[in-house]
Amino acid sequence: MLTLNAIRTQTDEVIERLSLRGKDRKNDVLEILSTDEQKRSKQTELEQALAKSNVLAKEIGELFKSGEAEKANLLKNESLALKENIKSLELEQLDLEQLLTAKLYELPNTPSTKVKLGYGADDNETVYEWGNDPILPANPLPHWELTDKYKLVDFELGNKITGAGFPVYTGKGARLQRALINFFLDEALAAGYYEIQPPILVNEASGIGTGQLPDKEGQMYHSTIDNLYCIPTAEVPITNMYRDVLLKENELPIKNVGYTPCFRREAGSYGAHVRGLNRLHQFDKVEIVQIARPDQSYEILEEMVEHVKGLLTKLGLKFRILRLCGGDMGFASALTYDFEAWSGAQQKWLEVSSTSNFETFQANRLKCRFKNKEGKNELVHTLNGSALALPRIVASLLENNQTEDGINLPECLHPYLGFQKI
RNA sequence: GGAGAAAUGGCAGAGCGGUUGAAUGCGGCAGUCUUGAAAACUGUUUUAGUGAAAGCUAACGGGGGUUCGAAUCCCUCUUUCUCCGCCA
Secondary structure: OOOHHHHHHOHHHHHHHHHHHOOOOHHHHHHHHHHHHHHHHHHHHHHHHHHHHHHHHHHHHHHHHOOOHHHHHHHHHHHHHHHHHHHHHHHHHHHHHHHHHHHHHHOOOOOOOOOOOOOOHHHOEEEEEEOOOOOOOOOOOOHHHHHHHOOOEEHHHHHHHOOOOOOEEOOHHHHHHHHHHHHHHHHHHHOOOEEEOOOOEEEHHHHHHOOOOOOOHHHOOEEOOOOEEEOOOOHHHHHHOOOOOEEEHHHOOEEEEEEEEEEOOOOOOOOHHHOOOOOOOEEEEEEEEEEEOHHHHHHHHHHHHHHHHHHHHHHOOOEEEEEOOHHHOOOOOOEEEEEEEEEOOOOEEEEEEEEEEOOOHHHHHHOOEEEOOOOOEEEOEEEEEEEEEHHHHHHHHHHHOEEOOEEEOOHHHHHHHOOOEO
16 A cells, blocks of 8 residues: 555655556545545544543543532533534544545555556566577477376366366476475575465455455455465565564565465466466465565665576576566556566466565555664565466476476476486 | 463553553663773653644554543453363
C-alpha cells in the first residue's frame, strides 16, 4: 500500500508514475485525497469531543473527592449526553477510515523511474541475454516425455493421490529436486544470505502483510477450519517475520534465504501451455528476501539480479532477463526483472525467476521500519527474488541437455546429485 | 484435548476504578568531574494521529462490554507457563 504521505505530498508524481502501468489512476488518487480529508476532519471533531469528555470526567472525580456529590451528578448528565455524540462520531470516523483503507489497498505500487510505459508482456524490454541454443538430437523430446522415458516424474500418480498439478518425483527425478534445492541454498549462503525454514501455512495477517490478501484470496489454498493459508511463495512468511518490527539501522540490509514448497491454485489457467512442469499447483522454490535501507535498495536489487544470473550461468542454461513494463508488473512491485530460461524442445522461454523491489509498498502494510540517523522511524524497502523456482529449471535442464543416450546434467550439480547423467 | 496461572515501556518489575503515559531498577542518550576511561552525580529517554505551534487524541497482548471515568471490573480471542492426557 502506498503511503498517504506520498499521495498527499507528491500527488502529481504518484499519478504520473501510476500511469506507467497503462491505466489512468488520477481519479482514484483524487478520491483517496478527498476521503482522507473527510476522515481527518471527522477525526478532529471526534477528538475535540473526547477531550471535553476527559475534562468532565476529571472534574467529576474531583467533585466526588471533595464530597460535592450533587454538582458531580449534574456534570454526569452532561457527560452522558456527550457520550451519545461521541458514539456516532466514532462510527462515522470508522466508516471513513475503512473506506480510505479499502481505496488504498486497491491502488498498486508506483513504478520506479526505470520502468517503461506498457500494457502487457509484449512491452517488456530484454536487458540481458546469455548462452547458446542447445545442441539437440534430431527429434528432441519435450520434458514431459523425458520424465516419462526416464521415470523422473509421475504425473498420473500425482493425479491419483492429489490431483492435476501435483506431480510425484521419483528416483533420479526426486534426487535432482533435492540437488537443486541444496545447490541454490548453498549458493545463497555463499553470497551472505541467512537460511530460514519458515512455516508453509500462514495466518490472515501475514497474507495481508505481503499483499496476497484481500485481493488475491482465490489464488491461495485456504484451510477454512483454521483460517490458515498455504503459502504461494516463501516471500510471505519470510517477509512477515518483520511485520510490526522496528529495526536498527546497523541491522540493515537483512539478507534471508529460504526453501519452501509453494502452493498456487492457478484458478483459470488451464490448457496446452501448462503441460508437464510448466505450471503446477505445488512446486519447490528457493527465495531470497532482503530488507534494506531506502537509499540502498536499488543497488541491492542489482546485486540480487547478479546472484540469479550466476545461478543460471552455472547451470549452463540459455536465458534472458526482462525488465517488466508497467502493465506487466505485479501489483506491489516498483521494479521487476523476470528471468526466463530457454526450453529447447518446447522452443519457448520459461519464467524461472522474478526479482523485485517493492520499495515501501509492503513495508507500509507490514509496519516494518528502522530508526534512521536522525532517530526517526522510517519505512524500510523490501525486495525478493526467486533463486530459483525448480520445475521450469528442471524442464529446461532435461530438454536442453538431452542426447540420444541420456541426459547430461551440469557440473555444478554433480556433487549434489551423486550421478552425472540420467 | 482437560485443569490452573499469567500477558504492563528496550529489558526487569510495581500499580489492581479517579492528574498513572504509567513508580522503581537496569539499559540508552546528553552533561558535570577526569589527561582519557570507569565510577559517581545531574538531566533526559515510547509510538502513532492531528495541528503553524501550544496543545489535543489514542495505545498497558487483540477485540468487545460495564462506568461520568478502566492498565485496574466483566466477556471473548490469542499467546506463554505449570500439571494431566495424547503423540511424530
